[in-house]
Amino acid sequence: MKTYAAVLLTLSLLTSACGGGSSGSTNPTPTEPNDDVFTVERLWRDAGFGLAAADEVVDNVYIAMDYVYDDKGANTNGLPGGDSSYPSGEPYFGNAADIVEIRLGHQPGSDSLWFGSRLNTVQNPTVAVVAIGIDDGSSPEIYNDWPFAAGVKAKGVRYVLTLRGTTATLTDLKTSQSQDFYAENYNDTGETARNLENTLSVEIPMAALGLKREQMPPEWRIYAVSGLWNGSQWSTPPFDVAFYEDDFTNWQQNKQADLLAGGDISEANAHVHFSEFPNRRSPVRTGQQARIYPSPISKIIGEGITEWKQGIQGLEIPTLNHYRGLYLPYSVWIPESLGEASTPQALFLFLHGASQNHLDMLNAFESGTVNVPAYTIAPLGAGELSFYKEEGEIDVLSAMQDFMTHYPIDADRVFLSGLSMGGQGTFSIATHWPELFAGAIPFIGTGQSTFNEDIPIDEIGNEKIPEQRWMNSTGRELLENAHNLPWRMQNGMLDPIVNPTWPAQDVMRMQELGNDYQWALFHTETHNVNASYQNALYHQVLNGCQSAEIPGCVLSRDPNGLRRDTNPARVIYKIIPFHFTERLGLRYEGAYWVSGMEVKETPSDGSFGLVDATSFALAHKLKTGRETLGPDPLVIFEPTLGSYQFQGVRHLNNEEQTSPRLEARLENLSAITFDMARAGLTQNESREVIINTDTETQVTFKNLKAGTAVYYPDKDPMLVNDSGFISFTVPASQGEMYRVELE
Template identity: 25%
Template structure:
């Protein structure tokens, strides 16, 4: 039994004849593209380099990295940002610390598993599988505070003459004076205090010799005014203090909270927020702190999961230090616990000013394992958190990346995209299913990328879809990626995203793996439609679903499988009778999926291309237009149609359709289950090759076929047979020529010369 194969035409020119619709749109929305800067490998997919048509996927996937204003420098600051959260380093005469973003939830003030309220924690978008650990929420004046005003992004220190100079960068800053950073300094002497002042109280046995507080355009050192300036365009605060460390090592602590300049005090946390006060005290007295710096070991884990039974034990959450299913989803657990205890003594940076003065280059970045990486979006769509729509709007976004121990920058490495579930985050698998990273990543020598999707509930539409490709593009710019070996998967909402992205961008992926999901149109599954399944013609799919799943019940996944079987596509559905929606994640065994994904190769020149056109889910403002794949592009839905479908076959390869064989059998791994699916076998005999194309079009008014990629010889006449519901213009394109052939609705055949 063999799988039907595609055709490699490596060596063909990649010169484009004209701009594709996607490229035209990218140009049209160039006003949203900001701060381009080149960095890293920027590997080119072989699948793209052997094509004459458009590259697979949206153009933003191939853009060089952007630079958000928060990462811009002005004298004396020169060092490049670290871009890995929870890390530090020395570069160009500066000490640097890179914090996480959207981790500003303050102290853990309640044992409940519910996320803090109000937004950005919309209860409908957050489940037990993705709660933050902190409970402090911003004032209700969303326009000013953006639910993110005290979110530390970066800290820097340098020396200038006889003074120390600090730069604090926040993720969001709408105006100076509403948030402040307090820097505690222990110079190593025998005296000192634990009292910070400014309404902070004590935060552990810290023995502070100096306290610097800056609220933007104002600052004090030990109660005396010092120079400070806020750069609202860059969200940066620059403060100069008359301290001389020489070449000593001084210990630093750092906290950020909301501030009242008139009272020179951090704003206390109330029971409930109002327009100017944060809330979430829950009858306690938490420190008025949202974010703590120098957290180099923010933990993730799920001690309240029984891996044998695949069940969560929420009643034991408080005993295990987790109030939901696992902790560390938003990388704030250690911070929340320490603030609840009013003890941040474990979070410090010992800044060696000898290294600063001698320009030591020492960037302490992880080489392998799971890491939280930051990137700058090419699009400015606002700042802070859009609570009503559950969207993280800032220019700086984060994603999770697992790097296997075998990674070598000299050798292209496969990558697997695994999308997170509803209510969860980019750290879902590091937290809940670490064995997934081992089996699908480490054991396959593959990177694993989990985009954040700009929040927990984006369903991989619009901004969330953009985030997938911007995060992926960032990985491409910094790692050597083997784009011939890319696979796709996801859990729950991520599984629905797998059907969507797999169906709309099939030429990017070799195989797909969807867990607890389907392609089914219902109000509960935003943006889902069985039309996506049409695009899986050349993308083999494995589905795992639970027979006891109430969130994605049997009618959803059986209808999905039945449609795949009707289409005759390669797929397999495994139904695990006793599993509910979360059992796969909790049992955390993925061996068969590892073997299925394997080292499969992205097909480049398939004999037949089937593609669904669903313009309802295009996002032209981000250049996300789904108009074709492989050797079909620039398709347009007819004016009186809501959607369209392309079924294009090249006869140039001289291959008969594969023989479709359905099966149903029992499976044993990872536990007993029933599986059914379809495989392809080689045809008994193949027809002679012809310089001909067959197009079956439903609701299509325009389409382009890149004839060389379809195996057609452009120097010879091409026979084009069309069966269309609408009159249509078919463009036959090569690297440098185009011929437009018009067809009326119905069946017709024409011979064309290019």
């Protein structure tokens, strides 16, 4: 199986072979971490929890994480948010002074402290400046301007540490004295030092802060701002402020912008309680939260905000922004009941529509209209109009992986959903990665692969795939891959953007393939998601409407909810190499217990390879039965009194007799691997594998017991070695099956 962890590993290995996108870096040579000696490596060794606008203490390091892409500066025109702008192009890329983290480290018994900042985009480490203010409680009357024309001040701040390039200046605002220190600036690091990427750090003697060894104060208030440096002072007012919680709109910087407009940042501070060292966990929060995570591909694609040019009908057209930061954001909804959850819970992904971002998606959760007892995340998708292709797809999967790393998630109850463009992204991602999800739930979406063009009804199964397409989905051409992935869809009959004939064609293709699907088409809805129906549908797939009395939720449609089957009896998987993104290491080579698929010939963009394999050792899980639901032309939806037409097909488990046999039909494949353990074929008894292929194929069995004898037609038998792998060539069938026996 090609697990998502394997995808991240592939991306990680690929990044180590690629250069970064930065210039002007003069990295110090990192030393080996030593717990007895506090160094820059120790300051940045441990990753933060990832909750934005929150802080924690990890092994004597205070860590505060900020929002990303909130570096819009002051509000000077009266409209919501900041209106500062960077110089165009390199090295700024619209994100050159975006604070990700502020850190403060102190080893008990040492005579120094370490301060550090991390920025999201650093193309040239000499252009940005970060100032950290320290209120040590000694001078509450001080209210002085910060040095080097920073343009801000804060009550009680006595010391200001100004970091830029390889210099850090500590200024005492009470005495006006200053000292320079060497700053360690890491940029464009190698793979083994990515934890240091885009960091600027300095060691400050305690004596310079009026402290003696073992004389740490009970607490400090600290402040931080960032901006641009012209070589001798700030060249602009600050672009970003740390330690300031903001609303879930407009990149979470509206309040910050108003604060910067006045120049007084006294409200934006963090309490550092040294009594909490060496460890204090990040706060447990419920409701809507913001998280950030380190992108696994930033070293490949570079950093900053750029135009995202996409191929549309043969033309390269800019389509809003491509967010390439070292860190990327996503929004999170945590119900109050799950605030302290320790047992695995379900997770919903909710992908945004065109021209939206991750901050637009959770209002119905805030209002209580959607009240499902599960976690929900809304990824950025690397852009407002990415259609969840390439970097957008990786962002969705990476955000999912990040959340599952930090929260207790039941991996067999992860549901992919989205609206409009996010609904189309649901089609694309779910058909590429069906083994990751328990269900796919596109709202006002479609699997249409052409650009706003209807497909004649009699050609749906043989849809022509246009060259250089980008917009819309790639899902319909891969619906074979959804054999084990139930689809639950909602559209509007009056939708002026997603023509209802398009999802109707998706449904016809699902019917042709015998897939498990349900489709509700609301009679009077346009291009909008009925949040009450979203709530009902989420409850339906979660537990069959059993968590509470949910208006509009129909128990009989999924009586027990949906769960992923990691080892289904039958695997159908189709790959189209045109979908691959080799520069990102993004390939689709199988699902469940099938992997290593390689297409033999690709004469056109639509060329594909396909496997249809059944393990009769798992025949008790074969879903050969079908229950037809509807069609019902008029269903009244109780919460809104609206109406919809409904139809569907649900797979039923027939509990067939098992036998130690695997049958596989291959099309246009040069290689394929079967995991015999996951297919249930590791017994000591005799087993049979029957293969029908239209071209010569290299077949590999893995996870076999060492010493297993493999018998081929007209060949001497071979024994499986300690690796558990064995490979052999299967000729084109030419009407005859290729039989392999294992004993």
